[in-house]
Amino acid sequence: MMKLSRFLKSSNLLGKPSVGDALGLHVFSSQAGISTARSDFTVKDRIFAPYTVFKGKAALSVNPCLPTFTKSTSGGFKVDRRGSVMFTFWPAVGERKYDYEKRQLFAMSTTEVGSLISLGPKDSTEFFHDPAMLSSNAGQVRKSLSIKPYTEGNGYFISLNVVNNILKTNDKFLVPVTTGEFAVLRTACSFALPHIMGWDRLTNQHHEGTVKGPSKIDPRMPDLEWDK
Amino acid sequence: MMKLSRFLKSSNLLGKPSVGDALGLHVFSSQAGISTARSDFTVKDRIFAPYTVFKGKAALSVNPCLPTFTKSTSGGFKVDRRGSVMFTFWPAVGERKYDYEKRQLFAMSTTEVGSLISLGPKDSTEFFHDPAMLSSNAGQVRKSLSIKPYTEGNGYFISLNVVNNILKTNDKFLVPVTTGEFAVLRTACSFALPHIMGWDRLTNQHHEGTVKGPSKIDPRMPDLEWDK
Amino acid sequence: MMKLSRFLKSSNLLGKPSVGDALGLHVFSSQAGISTARSDFTVKDRIFAPYTVFKGKAALSVNPCLPTFTKSTSGGFKVDRRGSVMFTFWPAVGERKYDYEKRQLFAMSTTEVGSLISLGPKDSTEFFHDPAMLSSNAGQVRKSLSIKPYTEGNGYFISLNVVNNILKTNDKFLVPVTTGEFAVLRTACSFALPHIMGWDRLTNQHHEGTVKGPSKIDPRMPDLEWDK
Amino acid sequence: MMKLSRFLKSSNLLGKPSVGDALGLHVFSSQAGISTARSDFTVKDRIFAPYTVFKGKAALSVNPCLPTFTKSTSGGFKVDRRGSVMFTFWPAVGERKYDYEKRQLFAMSTTEVGSLISLGPKDSTEFFHDPAMLSSNAGQVRKSLSIKPYTEGNGYFISLNVVNNILKTNDKFLVPVTTGEFAVLRTACSFALPHIMGWDRLTNQHHEGTVKGPSKIDPRMPDLEWDK
Numbered sequence: 001m002m003k004l005s006r007f008l009k010s011s012n013l014l015g016k017p018s019v020g021d022a023l024g025l026h027v028f029s030s031q032a033g034i035s036t037a038r039s040d041f042t043v044k045d046r047i048f049a050p051y052t053v054f055k056g057k058a059a060l061s062v063n064p065c066l067p068t069f070t071k072s073t074s075g076g077f078k079v080d081r082r083g084s085v086m087f088t089f090w091p092a093v094g095e096r097k098y099d100y101e102k103r104q105l106f107a108m109s110t111t112e113v114g115s116l117i118s119l120g121p122k123d124s125t126e127f128f129h130d131p132a133m134l135s136s137n138a139g140q141v142r143k144s145l146s147i148k149p150y151t152e153g154n155g156y157f158i159s160l161n162v163v164n165n166i167l168k169t170n171d172k173f174l175v176p177v178t179t180g181e182f183a184v185l186r187t188a189c190s191f192a193l194p195h196i197m198g199w200d201r202l203t204n205q206h207h208e209g210t211v212k213g214p215s216k217i218d219p220r221m222p223d224l225e226w227d228k
Numbered sequence: 229m230m231k232l233s234r235f236l237k238s239s240n241l242l243g244k245p246s247v248g249d250a251l252g253l254h255v256f257s258s259q260a261g262i263s264t265a266r267s268d269f270t271v272k273d274r275i276f277a278p279y280t281v282f283k284g285k286a287a288l289s290v291n292p293c294l295p296t297f298t299k300s301t302s303g304g305f306k307v308d309r310r311g312s313v314m315f316t317f318w319p320a321v322g323e324r325k326y327d328y329e330k331r332q333l334f335a336m337s338t339t340e341v342g343s344l345i346s347l348g349p350k351d352s353t354e355f356f357h358d359p360a361m362l363s364s365n366a367g368q369v370r371k372s373l374s375i376k377p378y379t380e381g382n383g384y385f386i387s388l389n390v391v392n393n394i395l396k397t398n399d400k401f402l403v404p405v406t407t408g409e410f411a412v413l414r415t416a417c418s419f420a421l422p423h424i425m426g427w428d429r430l431t432n433q434h435h436e437g438t439v440k441g442p443s444k445i446d447p448r449m450p451d452l453e454w455d456k
Numbered sequence: 457m458m459k460l461s462r463f464l465k466s467s468n469l470l471g472k473p474s475v476g477d478a479l480g481l482h483v484f485s486s487q488a489g490i491s492t493a494r495s496d497f498t499v500k501d502r503i504f505a506p507y508t509v510f511k512g513k514a515a516l517s518v519n520p521c522l523p524t525f526t527k528s529t530s531g532g533f534k535v536d537r538r539g540s541v542m543f544t545f546w547p548a549v550g551e552r553k554y555d556y557e558k559r560q561l562f563a564m565s566t567t568e569v570g571s572l573i574s575l576g577p578k579d580s581t582e583f584f585h586d587p588a589m590l591s592s593n594a595g596q597v598r599k600s601l602s603i604k605p606y607t608e609g610n611g612y613f614i615s616l617n618v619v620n621n622i623l624k625t626n627d628k629f630l631v632p633v634t635t636g637e638f639a640v641l642r643t644a645c646s647f648a649l650p651h652i653m654g655w656d657r658l659t660n661q662h663h664e665g666t667v668k669g670p671s672k673i674d675p676r677m678p679d680l681e682w683d684k
Numbered sequence: 685m686m687k688l689s690r691f692l693k694s695s696n697l698l699g700k701p702s703v704g705d706a707l708g709l710h711v712f713s714s715q716a717g718i719s720t721a722r723s724d725f726t727v728k729d730r731i732f733a734p735y736t737v738f739k740g741k742a743a744l745s746v747n748p749c750l751p752t753f754t755k756s757t758s759g760g761f762k763v764d765r766r767g768s769v770m771f772t773f774w775p776a777v778g779e780r781k782y783d784y785e786k787r788q789l790f791a792m793s794t795t796e797v798g799s800l801i802s803l804g805p806k807d808s809t810e811f812f813h814d815p816a817m818l819s820s821n822a823g824q825v826r827k828s829l830s831i832k833p834y835t836e837g838n839g840y841f842i843s844l845n846v847v848n849n850i851l852k853t854n855d856k857f858l859v860p861v862t863t864g865e866f867a868v869l870r871t872a873c874s875f876a877l878p879h880i881m882g883w884d885r886l887t888n889q890h891h892e893g894t895v896k897g898p899s900k901i902d903p904r905m906p907d908l909e910w911d912k
Binding site: 012048049053064178179180181182184186187189191192203 | 751760761762763777794795796797798802803809874877878881883884885908
Binding site: 523532533534535565566567568569570571573574581646649650653654656657 | 731735866868872
């Protein structure tokens with residue numbers, strides 16, 4: 001599970017499914033025999049720490065994407081492009097083999113992440129994306145990601161459906177996630193949420209001069225509530 | 229939704245309402261066609277990463293405001309002015325048009341943020357502010373922010389009422405927020421809470437010399453509990 | 457509430473009680489008229505950002521205290537003295553007057569903080585401290601802090617009782633806290649917990665060289681589980 | 685409880701059990717008389733801030749282990765070896781005496797930590813590790829860690845069983861943890877989870893150049909969702 005980098009190099013590869021899922025147990029095998037060769041990973045992503053689960057019919061990898069900021073001439077920053085949490089699905093093509101070339105992506109927005117982390121054990125939710133929404137191709141590609149609880153209530157099915165009318169394709173992925181795996185998603189996405197919103201800048205500001213001498217007024221703390 | 233900066237430049241502007249809300253769905257459209265022009269944002273705010281929802285009658289934007297600190301001569305810091313989470317409302321003035329000039333602000337205190345994040349699905353709460361409380365104008369401007377659950381229980385109505393007896397105005401704003409949007413507010417405000425209290429200074433301290441040699445006593449860790 | 461520093465200078469002072477509590481409402485008054493004079497705070501505490509509530513009979517202030525670390529000769533760090541969350545109580549001595557000289561302290565340990573943050577709406581808990589536990593004065597001073605829910609379930613009573621057989625004193629403090637105030641305590645203490653444990657060092661480590669070249673083995677990640 | 689370092693030096697040592705557990709109370713004694721001598725701790729661990737509970741039959745210590753990263757030639761980072769939360773058990777060998785030499789370890793993976801933090805008050809879970817899973821010794825050493833709620837529902841039994849067919853040993857450890865202690869584990873492990881996953885890198889990135897001028901495209905934010 002750790003060496004996802006290997007999957008990026010091969011379209012037909014040996015995956016490492018979570019054997020324990022079928023048993024309702026979690027098996028954590030020694031990584032000693034696996035991680036001997038370190039890959040020389042060269043993509044330009046600064047972070048590469050996805051949370052990945054390999055299941056019978058597909059794999060799902062979840063990775064946060066930070067927002068970008070534009071620096072203003074006055075020294076302030078504003079969010080230019082919001083962050084997201086990227087869900088990547090790719091299909092199994094044999095026993096423990098997955099084809100990363102056939103991956104499909106779904107970028108969860110801030111509010112969609114909010115829906116995910118607030119799901120109760122019996123709740124379900126569904127999100128719809130149209131990658132070409134405001135272009136002439138609107139409606140040609142439709143993506144839907146749904147999260148539905150197991151009947152027994154100890155996990156969720158996460159599925160992605162991508163209908164592409166241009167390529168005449170219809171890709172479906174179904175990944176069951178256990179309670180423990182969903183708790184990882186929930187906790188990690190809750191952690192990531194302020195970051196993809198840009199609110200973690202709060203912390204950084206302190207380093208850059210929030211502390212004021214007694215006579216300076218902080219321009220960031222307007223009394224605007226009292227102005228009206 | 230990302231280019232709120234554009235709203236600040238025009239009092240009569242095209243908003244981007246969350247179309248999916250009426251359907252109970254979340255629609256996340258491609259930002260590609262929207263964010264072509266980057267604005268040259270020039271206000272002095274060091275952070276500008278609000279979470280904004282555009283609804284039928286009004287828009288609501290939420291942004292944390294950090295406390296300011298006063299540096300003591302001994303090298304310590306104390307909170308001089310507490311932080312808050314600013315709620316900004318502005319009205320719709322046409323289909324997908326919002327007038328930011330008519331905005332009203334409500335600065336949620338630490339305890340009010342505590343009330344918000346602890347709301348159960350059927351709980352409601354209301355806060356009252358008098359911007360001129362301790363001045364001769366006390367009682368002339370009254371603001372109340374209320375949060376009430378949907379009857380169906382899958383979201384909240386957040387409303388602001390501002391009665392200004394001086395200007396003879398009465399502004400009302402009503403913004404329905406979905407469960408997912410409220411989860412974003414709850415998670416982001418929970419994240420922000422220690423920051424607006426100044427407790428995130430905990431982390432920073434380590435960098436600045438908490439580590440002690442074996443013979444030094446840390447003056448910050450008084451044995452005062454045992455002194456009495 | 458913000459200018460607690462003023463309380464430290466005077467034993468007989470004008471407090472700022474939360475007027476709204478009696479009404480079950482939260483009133484947040486403008487700070488503009490209050491915070492004109494900045495005090496020249498000179499104690500050696502590096503942080504001074506307590507969360508304070510002023511009630512009818514007493515005030516309660518809550519402040520985190522970080523652990524101290526001992527640097528080993530090998531460059532590692534270990535916790536030398538655990539952190540705590542300090543609860544400080546002091547009595548009301550008149551209408552809106554509180555006497556900080558008569559304060560009593562209770563340093564909540566890691567596990568006690570765990571008990572506080574896991575309290576359900578109908579749960580209560582009680583902690584006992586003997587400041588002189590392992591000395592010849594054991595049993596002479598007994599402190600107990602109890603947290604009990606309101607009958608109506610919308611808040612808690614936090615009380616401290618200090619019996620000092622040496623001074624022949626028995627100090628009692630009772631502070632009702634609303635749901636919103638307790639949510640602040642819960643959230644802030646949950647935030648503080650990893651810090652008072654020293655686990656926030658996790659974050660800092662990355663800055664100091666966790667990143668490894670392909671041939672180095674990290675001595676911090678022992679394969680000890682597999683050694684036996 | 686603080687001076688665990690002493691336990692590392694002696695195989696037959698005086699522990700400091702949580703006396704209050706038997707009473708259902710939490711007793712926090714003064715550390716003043718205990719921590720007079722600072723040890724010259726010299727292991728290469730950069731962090732040593734375990735959370736430890738001493739009970740009648742065994743002690744349990746919990747400590748996070750960060751992932752390691754491999755730096756790519758392009759300046760990016762990827763997780764090379766995932767982090768974990770290490771659970772260390774060692775037996776009592778007399779009244780308040782524990783033998784650290786007889787310790788057994790269990791490295792909780794990301795998903796196992798997810799299972800732990802999502803446990804309801806009546807839930808139980810069990811994890812199985814085979815340290816030699818992919819080697820010729822597979823099946824020779826079997827470890828199982830189980831977490832089961834008290835019948836009364838105010839805590840959990842955490843037990844570790846290690847069967848070693850090579851050494852012909854079978855080690856069992858049983859540690860009851862109170863609600864407050866489990867809340868510490870849950871909160872600390874929730875805090876640690878993004879760190880052992882490597883997601884805390886999100887925060888660091890901002891310092892290292894996420895801010896973009898208006899004309900640069902961030903290679904980390906691919907439009908891949910829209911490419912298909």
